[in-house]
Amino acid sequence: MTQNETRVTAGMIVIGDEILSGRTKDVNIGAVADFCTDLGIDLTEVRVVSDELDHIIEAVNALRARYTYVFTTGGIGPTHDDITADAVAAAFGVALPINAQARAMLEARWKQTGTEVNEARLRMARIPEGADLIVNSVSAAPGFRIGNVHVMAGVPVIMRAMLEALAPTLKGSKKVSSITIKCAVGEGTLGGPLAELQEKFPDVKMGSYPQMSRDEVMTELVLRSSDEARLAEAAEQVRAMVIAAHEKAGVSLPQE
Amino acid sequence: MTQNETRVTAGMIVIGDEILSGRTKDVNIGAVADFCTDLGIDLTEVRVVSDELDHIIEAVNALRARYTYVFTTGGIGPTHDDITADAVAAAFGVALPINAQARAMLEARWKQTGTEVNEARLRMARIPEGADLIVNSVSAAPGFRIGNVHVMAGVPVIMRAMLEALAPTLKGSKKVSSITIKCAVGEGTLGGPLAELQEKFPDVKMGSYPQMSRDEVMTELVLRSSDEARLAEAAEQVRAMVIAAHEKAGVSLPQE
Numbered sequence: 001m002t003q004n005e006t007r008v009t010a011g012m013i014v015i016g017d018e019i020l021s022g023r024t025k026d027v028n029i030g031a032v033a034d035f036c037t038d039l040g041i042d043l044t045e046v047r048v049v050s051d052e053l054d055h056i057i058e059a060v061n062a063l064r065a066r067y068t069y070v071f072t073t074g075g076i077g078p079t080h081d082d083i084t085a086d087a088v089a090a091a092f093g094v095a096l097p098i099n100a101q102a103r104a105m106l107e108a109r110w111k112q113t114g115t116e117v118n119e120a121r122l123r124m125a126r127i128p129e130g131a132d133l134i135v136n137s138v139s140a141a142p143g144f145r146i147g148n149v150h151v152m153a154g155v156p157v158i159m160r161a162m163l164e165a166l167a168p169t170l171k172g173s174k175k176v177s178s179i180t181i182k183c184a185v186g187e188g189t190l191g192g193p194l195a196e197l198q199e200k201f202p203d204v205k206m207g208s209y210p211q212m213s214r215d216e217v218m219t220e221l222v223l224r225s226s227d228e229a230r231l232a233e234a235a236e237q238v239r240a241m242v243i244a245a246h247e248k249a250g251v252s253l254p255q256e
Numbered sequence: 257m258t259q260n261e262t263r264v265t266a267g268m269i270v271i272g273d274e275i276l277s278g279r280t281k282d283v284n285i286g287a288v289a290d291f292c293t294d295l296g297i298d299l300t301e302v303r304v305v306s307d308e309l310d311h312i313i314e315a316v317n318a319l320r321a322r323y324t325y326v327f328t329t330g331g332i333g334p335t336h337d338d339i340t341a342d343a344v345a346a347a348f349g350v351a352l353p354i355n356a357q358a359r360a361m362l363e364a365r366w367k368q369t370g371t372e373v374n375e376a377r378l379r380m381a382r383i384p385e386g387a388d389l390i391v392n393s394v395s396a397a398p399g400f401r402i403g404n405v406h407v408m409a410g411v412p413v414i415m416r417a418m419l420e421a422l423a424p425t426l427k428g429s430k431k432v433s434s435i436t437i438k439c440a441v442g443e444g445t446l447g448g449p450l451a452e453l454q455e456k457f458p459d460v461k462m463g464s465y466p467q468m469s470r471d472e473v474m475t476e477l478v479l480r481s482s483d484e485a486r487l488a489e490a491a492e493q494v495r496a497m498v499i500a501a502h503e504k505a506g507v508s509l510p511q512e
């Protein structure tokens with residue numbers, strides 16, 4: 001797709017040794033990807049980094065300079081290995097004081113649940129100066145937004161609640177629509193004519209994805225564009241190419 | 257963990273618009289993470305990048321300079337959006353000719369399956385000059401290794417077969433062992449004393465992971481070290497701390 005200057009973009013940073021060791025399997029990348037696609041935001045890069053201050057700072061500074069929005073997940077809990085707030089404050093060169101509003105939110109919840117206030121828990125009220133809070137309806141400890149960087153929890157159910165809280169504050173560009181065309185022939189059969197059609201439609205991004213199953217060769221072609229008319233035109237020509245390829249191969253088109 | 261100079265490290269690059277759009281949910285990060293942990297390789301960073309030549313080249317060059325090994329997944333099929341080989345060749349400044357051995361592997365398979373040889377399929381035989389092939393027992397199209405960069409397929413079943421083929425060629429450092437301690441109290445209760453123990457054992461990395469369920473507050477503490485004796489010593493002291501915290505909170509330790 002020719003990069004339209006007006007596209008809204010995003011980068012994501014997944015923070016946590018547990019993802020890199022394999023102990024925890026990430027599901028937040030997929031959730032943020034779906035969220036961005038729904039809002040018409042192009043998620044363009046994701047980095048998974050370890051719980052090391054320098055690594056997080058480097059990733060935050062690289063991605064916030066490059067994309068409209070940055071989303072981070074993980075590292076905002078009460079323990080010593082939760083250092084995302086420290087890293088983001090350092091990246092922006094601001095202090096990290098206890099935030100009165102965050103503290104009030106947490107203390108209200110702790111009062112309800114009879115939870116002791118201690119130094120470790122109060123770490124969760126440390127918010128970079130100048131940041132806005134992101135409400136956490138699940139466990140009260142807030143995320144925050146500073147500049148274009150949105151800092152969220154790593155626990156998936158909390159992360160998704162924070163995304164929902166964020167949605168009204170984000171502005172996507174024109175939504176990208178997609179059309180999927182299923183094929184019962186291999187990618188190699190379609191690759192040549194598909195490349196020609198891609199050249200003809202630079203504003204419609206064409207992807208080809210092999211589907212592996214025991215006995216069948218299947219391919220899904222996915223066409224994506226923010227221009228509905230061009231997308232429909234491209235899809236018509238791709239479908240004609242696909243039909244011809246199936247006829248030549250002597251196989252039937254798969255059921256849609 | 258104090259970074260031991262002799263640790264073997266790895267970076268991973270996941271290549272594909274389908275991951276960034278949310279259409280496909282990545283499972284290769286977790287598989288590569290498990291693989292590295294088993295071999296005593298510290299996976300230190302992952303980047304997910306789009307099917308754009310410049311993005312892939314940048315990621316390859318950044319990570320190959322920084323880590324012992326780099327693993328890439330995705331973008332080595334027969335269609336126009338499969339540009340990983342082009343990007344890696346460009347990153348290393350080498351040509352990308354049809355490789356005779358790769359072509360022979362593919363043609364042998366195509367002969368068996370009665371598959372037509374065409375220009376699109378022959379894209380899969382393009383291998384950067386100076387690279388070694390990585391055998392693909394599933395669908396024949398090989399991956400390749402050039403320098404410290406290992407280029408694999410994105411289809412998970414093929415990617416895992418390639419990892420298995422690679423394993424004997426990789427050299428891990430001393431394996432990191434881990435001990436998990438389950439707790440029935442929240443992270444905030446453990447955070448203070450855990451931070452003190454982390455200071456005492458800089459060579460044992462201590463992670464704290466909240467487990468959210470409907471009615472229970474659970475925390476898993478994970479201790480990791482390549483020094484078994486220090487790991488055991490740290491675990492003993494963390495267990496004593498955990499027992500004291502449960503007694504103070506008046507809750508029983510969870511069943512292991």
